[in-house]
Amino acid sequence: MGLRELKKRQTRETISHQATRLFLERGFDHVTIAEVAVAAQVAKMTVTNYFPRKEDLALDMHDVFVRLPAQTVRERGPGESALAALHRAYLSAVADQDPVIGFSGPEFARMIVESPALTARLREFHDDREKALAAVLAEETDADPDDITPRVAAAQLAAVHRLLFEETLHRTVQGHDNDDISRTLTEHARTAFGSLEPSLADYAIREEHTSPPPGSPM
Amino acid sequence: MGLRELKKRQTRETISHQATRLFLERGFDHVTIAEVAVAAQVAKMTVTNYFPRKEDLALDMHDVFVRLPAQTVRERGPGESALAALHRAYLSAVADQDPVIGFSGPEFARMIVESPALTARLREFHDDREKALAAVLAEETDADPDDITPRVAAAQLAAVHRLLFEETLHRTVQGHDNDDISRTLTEHARTAFGSLEPSLADYAIREEHTSPPPGSPM
DNA sequence: ACTTATTTTTAGGACGAACCTAGATATACT
DNA sequence: AGTATATCTAGGTTCGTCCTAAAAATAAGT
Numbered sequence: 309m310g311l312r313e314l315k316k317r318q319t320r321e322t323i324s325h326q327a328t329r330l331f332l333e334r335g336f337d338h339v340t341i342a343e344v345a346v347a348a349q350v351a352k353m354t355v356t357n358y359f360p361r362k363e364d365l366a367l368d369m370h371d372v373f374v375r376l377p378a379q380t381v382r383e384r385g386p387g388e389s390a391l392a393a394l395h396r397a398y399l400s401a402v403a404d405q406d407p408v409i410g411f412s413g414p415e416f417a418r419m420i421v422e423s424p425a426l427t428a429r430l431r432e433f434h435d436d437r438e439k440a441l442a443a444v445l446a447e448e449t450d451a452d453p454d455d456i457t458p459r460v461a462a463a464q465l466a467a468v469h470r471l472l473f474e475e476t477l478h479r480t481v482q483g484h485d486n487d488d489i490s491r492t493l494t495e496h497a498r499t500a501f502g503s504l505e506p507s508l509a510d511y512a513i514r515e516e517h518t519s520p521p522p523g524s525p526m
Numbered sequence: 527m528g529l530r531e532l533k534k535r536q537t538r539e540t541i542s543h544q545a546t547r548l549f550l551e552r553g554f555d556h557v558t559i560a561e562v563a564v565a566a567q568v569a570k571m572t573v574t575n576y577f578p579r580k581e582d583l584a585l586d587m588h589d590v591f592v593r594l595p596a597q598t599v600r601e602r603g604p605g606e607s608a609l610a611a612l613h614r615a616y617l618s619a620v621a622d623q624d625p626v627i628g629f630s631g632p633e634f635a636r637m638i639v640e641s642p643a644l645t646a647r648l649r650e651f652h653d654d655r656e657k658a659l660a661a662v663l664a665e666e667t668d669a670d671p672d673d674i675t676p677r678v679a680a681a682q683l684a685a686v687h688r689l690l691f692e693e694t695l696h697r698t699v700q701g702h703d704n705d706d707i708s709r710t711l712t713e714h715a716r717t718a719f720g721s722l723e724p725s726l727a728d729y730a731i732r733e734e735h736t737s738p739p740p741g742s743p744m
Numbered sequence: 745a746c747t748t749a750t751t752t753t754t755a756g757g758a759c760g761a762a763c764c765t766a767g768a769t770a771t772a773c774t
Numbered sequence: 775a776g777t778a779t780a781t782c783t784a785g786g787t788t789c790g791t792c793c794t795a796a797a798a799a800t801a802a803g804t
Contacts, residue, residue: 312751312800319753340789351754353792362790431649456689460718463685471677500678506724530771530780537782558760569783571763580761746804753798759791769782774775 320358323348327355327365332415336366336423363429366419373408373433377469378440381448381512390445390512394465395501398472402493405486409469410476417480434473438466449512461511468500538576541566545573545583550633554584554641581647584637591626591651595687596658599666599730608663608730612683613719616690620711623704627687628694635698652691656684667730679729686718 326347330339341362345352359365377394384393398409405411412420420426442462445451451458475496479489544565548557559580563570577583595612602611616627623629630638638644660680663669669676690711697707 310801315799316752341791342789353755354753356791357753360791428646428650431653432646435649456693456714456717457721459689460686460721463689464682467681467685468678471674471681475674496674499674503675503678503725507721528772533771534781559762560760571784572782574762575782578762748801748803750801751799754796756794758793761790762788764787765785767783770780772779773777 319348319350319354323350323355323358324365324368327359331366331419336419336426361429363425366426367429367433369408370433370436374436374440376408377437377465378444381441381444384514386514386516388514389509390448390461391465391501391504391508394469395497398469398497398501399494402490402497405490410473410480411486411489412477412480414480414483417477421477421481434466434470437469438462441466445512448514461508464504464508468497468504471500472496537566537568537572541568541573541576542583542586545577549584549637554637554644579647581643584641584644585647585651587626588651588654592654592658594626595655595683596662599659599662602732604732604734606732607727608666608679609683609719609722609726612687613715616687616715616719617712620708620715623708628691628698629704629707630695630698632698632701635695639695639699652684652688655687656680659684663730666732679726682722682726686715686722689718690714 323344327339327344330344330347341355342352344365345355348355355365359368364370377397380393380397381390384390388396401409410417420430439462442459445458445462446453446455449458472493476489476493479492480486484492541562545557545562548562548565559573560570562583563573566573573583577586582588595615598611598615599608602608606614619627628635638648657680660677663676663680664671664673667676693714694707694711697710698704702710
């Protein structure tokens, strides 16, 4: 990697780090971009160049957040349904107390829920995630472009992820510790994913790799 | 009603009307609040007083939009499930080509889908609507405050409304006429609400008014 | 190594939404 | 009619976002 790219990474890192520090200290809405620029020792415009929206200074995780469920479905095992894959992956993330499902620490969680701007941006993340999931489901089930079935399924699955994410955030803000939250979430995941089983248990099941059947199920 | 209230209504009406006219002519993002103020012959601040957010100048329907599904469930018939009530009410709205489910005319639909700000605000409407629905479902099923079941059910039901709304908007923008869209939507509603039947057909059924049973179902 | 080309950063400013305040104006009350 | 109350207005501030031209840093070519 060239020197130019290296410096870009460093600059981005510094800006993001200083921004997060200030946001945690004083709250997202009480820190201006100009202050972030001063703290990171760059021009105001440089902050904007790296992070076109102020919200992205705090939520620098769009891509992995959006791609994860779609990827989980794409990589599900033979004989596994989309629902089962997502439930399995979610439980695994709970066990890891993965930040991507909401385990972000009390200060960070507080920063988010106290800022309408960040909450709104997060809603967009959830939306993008649902769209990515819908695209994969449509692909995996060979659905007609204007069949809404994959969109409905994606909406249901993404909604569960969203609700569990919000639950994690709020319990974190309320001061529960991660192990406590993990236990509760495991239960809630069972309830939420379980409630989709009657409608989705047979949806988007990856065919066993031994001899592909003539017609795909559903 | 006093003269003061009358004038307030007129002022609000004038502002909203002039704003909508300008937005349809030139697009939401290309009209400033100052221009709306000039067109409505009021001070800039008066526009802001009536419509704290610019988006609400175009989307002056928050309350009915948010309350409708919750109200439908609250007023469902004896023996009717929340799902059945919402499906029924939706089909009725399709037959009426009700603006509240997306029949807003090509210009208006185009204004919305072309503006990221309006799309984002609409997302918030959907979210508020889901929350209102969740509250009613929790109430109607006597759910524990931290049982997520009503939230999951509300998310699934609200998602169907949201998807069908988006579908209506996009088909309207694409130039399909309302009768054509009505037919398609009726079919899509069958698919979407139908896909929830396995999980929700027995959820939140209003008890028959003849002799209340000892324990409520679910 | 020096020059040229490309990319990135910078400074300075423009624009518009959101908010504030004090004073003017209009309506309601007695 | 006179006082109280609600509403509107004018003028301003702040901040996020975007624009531009010039300066600085790096890469590429000779």
